[in-house]
Amino acid sequence: MVHPSIIAIDGPAASGKSTLGLRLAEALNYLFFDTGVMYRAVTWLALDRGIDIHEEAAVTALAEETPIDVAPASVGDGRACDVLVEGKDITWATRGRTVEANVSVVAAYAGVRKALSQQQRRIGQRGRIVMVGRDIGTVVLPEADLKIYLDASADERAKRRYEEIVRRSGKADFDDILAKVIERDRIDSTRDVAPLRAADDAVVLDSDKLTADEVFEQALALCK
Numbered sequence: 001m002v003h004p005s006i007i008a009i010d011g012p013a014a015s016g017k018s019t020l021g022l023r024l025a026e027a028l029n030y031l032f033f034d035t036g037v038m039y040r041a042v043t044w045l046a047l048d049r050g051i052d053i054h055e056e057a058a059v060t061a062l063a064e065e066t067p068i069d070v071a072p073a074s075v076g077d078g079r080a081c082d083v084l085v086e087g088k089d090i091t092w093a094t095r096g097r098t099v100e101a102n103v104s105v106v107a108a109y110a111g112v113r114k115a116l117s118q119q120q121r122r123i124g125q126r127g128r129i130v131m132v133g134r135d136i137g138t139v140v141l142p143e144a145d146l147k148i149y150l151d152a153s154a155d156e157r158a159k160r161r162y163e164e165i166v167r168r169s170g171k172a173d174f175d176d177i178l179a180k181v182i183e184r185d186r187i188d189s190t191r192d193v194a195p196l197r198a199a200d201d202a203v204v205l206d207s208d209k210l211t212a213d214e215v216f217e218q219a220l221a222l223c224k
Contacts, residue, residue, distance in 0.1 A: 003028055003223050004145030005127040008136035011150035012196060013184045014157035016207050016215060020150060021132040022080050023216050028130070028223065033070050033123060035133035035140070037083045038116045039107040040094035041068050045085065046106065048093075053102050060111030068119055104184055110193040117194070134188055137199035148219055149198035152207045154181050 007024060011017045018034050025032035042063045043053065051058050071082045074089075083091045093099075106112055117140050124131050124141045133140065137147035152160075158178035165172040188196040198204055203222060207215050 005129075006124055006141055006144040006146075007130045007223070008141050008144035008147045008199075008202075009130065009132045009150060009219075010134055010137050010147070010196070010198065010202065012134075012152070012157065012181075012188065014161045014181060015150045015152045016160070016212060017132045017150050018080070019212055020148075020215055020219055021130045024219055024223065025130040027220060028128075031070070031072055031126075031129045032080050033120075033129055033131045034080065035116070035120050035131060035136065036103070036107075037070065037081070037091075037094055038068050038120065039103050039112070040099050041083055041085055041090060042066070042112060042116070043099045043103045043106045044090060044094045044096070047098060047102065053105050056109050056111070059106055060109055060115065063109075063112040063115040068116070070123055104187050108187055108191045113193050134196045135194035137202050138197060139194045142199070146222055147199045147202035148222065149202040149204045150207060150215070151198075151204060154178065154185060156208050157181050 007030070009017050009021050021034065022032045024030070042059065045062055045066060046053050046059050051062065053059055067086060069084045071084060073079045074082050079091050081091075082089055083094055117135070120131065120133070120140045123129070131141065137144055137149070155178065158174060158181045161181070162172050162174045162177050165177070205215055205218060
């Protein structure tokens with residue numbers, strides 16, 4: 001059986017893209033690549049080097065000059081992949097709260113998106129990959145063999161994130177989480193470069209009324 005070699009999954013924040021992408025990659029024995037890790041890597045680098053993330057030119061130069069790669073997980077510590085900057089493993093460093101709070105600003109810069117799109121495309125064209133993001137099917141890999149747009153309402157996505165945080169730390173503010181989800185949607189869908197939208201030939205899956213297992217089964221069926 002021949003499966004699509006390049007699978008692109010797009011959708012808004014907290015729609016379940018990463019969960020779906022990882023499960024598909026494991027089922028197909030493909031590399032799982034959540035492109036958000038690249039924007040996190042640049043954000044972490046800027047913060048680590050004392051660069052003001054609001055200095056668009058400086059942050060863009062950092063993205064243009066720094067080689068970033070993604071590889072299969074080399075350590076069984078819960079990571080989905082390795083994130084490497086100039087050969088250095090910064091996988092977990094990119095998951096900090098400070099990075100989380102600033103990555104939307106960095107991801108909105110046109111120069112950063114252009115530089116990282118080129119790096120993402122380089123990795124994606126290797127094939128046997130499930131690539132997850134917000135502009136994979138529309139900009140990074142418009143030639144992807146299969147494009148999926150995973151959607152869900154802001155309320156449902158905020159609820160999922162709220163429950164995840166409560167399980168992990170025991171406390172969370174739903175209204176605050178919902179406000180952040182809505183603001184992230186606004187930033188992603190209104191930016192001048194590569195705004196969030198479904199590709200014309202993408203299969204749209206609405207996960208509001210579907211379990212994670214049901215979403216996975218529908219996506220896997222599209223791969224056959």
